[in-house]
Amino acid sequence: MKLSVAGGGWRAASLLIAGLALAPIVSLVVVALGGGADLWPHLLANVLPRALLETGQLLLGVGFLVAVLGTGLAWLVTAYDFPGRKLLEGALLLPLAVPTYIVAYAYLDLLHPIGPVQVFLRDLLGYDSPHDFRLPEIRSMGGCILVLGFVLYPYVYLPVRAMFLTQAAGLIEASRTLGVSRTGVFFKVALPLARPAIAAGMALALMETLNDIGASEFLGVRSLTISIYTTWVTRSDLPGAAQIALAMLLVVIALVSLERWARRHQRYAASSQRMRVMVPQRLPHTSGSLVLLLGLLPILIGFAAPASYLAVQAWRRVAFAGISPAIRVETLNTVMVSAIATVIVLAAGMAVAYAARLRPGPLSGVLGRVSALGYAVPGTVLAIGLLTPVTLVDRALVDVTRSWFGIAGGLLLLGSGAALVYAYAARFLAISTGGLEAGFSRIPLSLDQASRVLGKTAGGTLGRVHLPLSKPALAAAALLVFVDCMKELPASLLLRPLNFETLATHLYGEAARGTYEDAALAALIIVVIGVAPVILLARLGRQKSAS
Known part of the structure; x- marks a missing residue:
């Protein structure tokens, strides 16, 4: 009976959290329908055609590039052995540390007609003026695809590399015995087996592309996200922004459905014997050096070049004018809001994951998927959906304070940053829930039963058994959520209080004004903090490959 009652309490908490996560989506539909049908002719004639066309081109280009880069690099580091391979395996994750809008911001200055790259090339080739020689314009669809592709390819590289590592060595050996070359093995055996991982990685990369607001705007692409922002x-x-956001949500649903449809017939049977990891083929020194250089190129484009540029510009700015008080305040704001959101996300994720452990079943699965829905929703869409319920609550609080205390209070949730924390929590709850569910799954149920026999309640069992044993999963989830909150730009732009700037919004404002050097330090701080989860992912990858 005690187990049932305790489980009921955790189930109620899980229901509440799922409801709060679902509220922005329901609100978005209500606001969009409330706008009336008269807006649609204008949207269909002037906004949606270009936005849908450019969004489609961007998704196709980025999807193709991340699939080629991620899959090819994953094969290089698993199928071949060469000097520097171990270092390259982890370093290929480094572009994840740099948000897309920061890379776009850096390349706008680096590749400017009078920027350092083009000035160096003209000096090298003997040209005197940008009119005589200049590179193709980075502010273009092609430039945006290249920037996003070289930053987001790790989303494909990670799962595909894991797939290649866990494929049965016997399949590779059988193919080689039949006379298939190493290249033929890749196309005929490894690539078909890796299609589910490629599809899943591409879906994540395309979700990030849809969520992007800074890189697309900086590089002149009018995506659906930009249309939502400018309309609001x-x-x-x-209402017009909500209707565009609803169209964008349909694109997200289509992407998820397409990913599942692409692997609907994929079925794999695992052998009862333990699979042996594929043994990489040792390359000659010259070939190995060329492969290493090839592998370093995406790291140079997606991480090293923009990070080095930011470091140089930040050092120059600090040496010239010192660290401005505004940067200190914005760093404090960013850390404070991100830390509060991280604590809330961890607590909510723990409630959902523990409720599923206490009462497994279809309802728990549904609640878990609903709670994780925000991660698939772009930040702009989430912000539009949150605005109406948060405003209604703020108005209700104003009425209460006026009638009870005679005080005309302000907008408590929007004005205090609580709405921004809500957006972060709804968006990144999936990271916490998934990480803690994975951590709890490694704990035998016999420990729960033993704890209950000894008189511990469900909450006591959580505190005495599950939390101590789940510390690694808890720490990893906290780190990932904190860094994602620090990097989040669309929701921060739309829901931050007046006169409240984060590092991300400061960078966006300076880049929009063209004063790149003033934002270099803010961008560098975000990048330095973003390296932490990349190091964690690299360590986890090495541990899995060694086990």
């Missing part, structure tokens, strides 16, 4: 902020048309 510039034109003050919330």
Whole structure:
């Protein structure tokens, strides 16, 4: 009976959390429908055609590039052995440390007609003026695809590399025995087996592409995300923005459905024997050096070049003017809001994961998927959906304070940053829930039963058994959530209080004004903090490959 009652309490908490995660989506639909049908002719004639066309081109280009880069690099580091391979395996994750808008911001200055790269090339080739020689414009669809592709390819590289590592060595050996070359093994055996991992990685990369607001705007691409932002902020048309956001949500649903449809017939049977990891083929010194250089190129483009640029510009700025008080305040704001959101996300994720452990079943699975829905929803869409319920609560609080205390209070949730924390929590709850579910799954149920026999409640069992044994999963989830909150730009732009700037919004504002050097330090701080989860992922990858 005690187990049932305790489980009921955790189930109620899980229901509440799922409801709060679902509220922005329901609100978005209500706001969009409340705008009336008269907006759609204008949207269909002037906004959606270009936005859908450019979004489609961007998704196709980025999807193709991340699939080629991620899959090819994963094969190089698993199928071949060469000097520097171990270092390259982890370093290929480094672009994940740099948000897309920071890379775009850096390359706008680096590749400017009078920037350092083009000035160096003109000096090298003997040209005197940008009119005589200049590289193709980075502010273009092609430039945006290249920037996003070289930053987001690790989303494909990680799962595909894991797939290659765990494939049965016997399949590779059988193919080689039949006379198939190493290249033929890749196309005929490894690549077909890795298709589910490629599809899953591409879906994540395309979700990030849809969520992007800074890189697309900086590089001149008018995506659906940019259309939502300008419709709401510039034109003050919330229903119109909600209707565009609803169209964007349909694109997200289509992406998820397409990913599942692409692997609907994929079925794999695992052998009862333990699979042997594929043994990489040792390359000659010259070939190995060329492969190493090839593998270093994405790291140079996606991480090293923009990070080095930011470091140089930040050092120059600090040496010239010192660290401005505004940067200190923005760093404090960013850390404070991200830390509060991380604590809330961990607590909510723990409630959902523990409720599923206490009462497994279809309902627990549904609640877990609903709680994780926010991670698939772009930040702009989430912000639009949150605005109406948060505003209603704020108005209700104003009425209460006026009637009870005679005080005309302000917008408590929007004005205090609570709405921004809510957006972060709804968006990144999936990271916490998934990480803690994985951590709990490694704990035998016999420990729960032993704890209950000894008189511990469900909460006591959580505190005395599960949390101590799940510390690694808890720490990893906290780190990933904290860094994702620090990097989040769309929700921060749309829901931050007045006169409240984070590092991300400061960088966006300076880049929009063209004063790149003033934002270099803010961008560098985000990058340095973003390296932490990349190191964690690299260590976890090495541990899995060694086991």
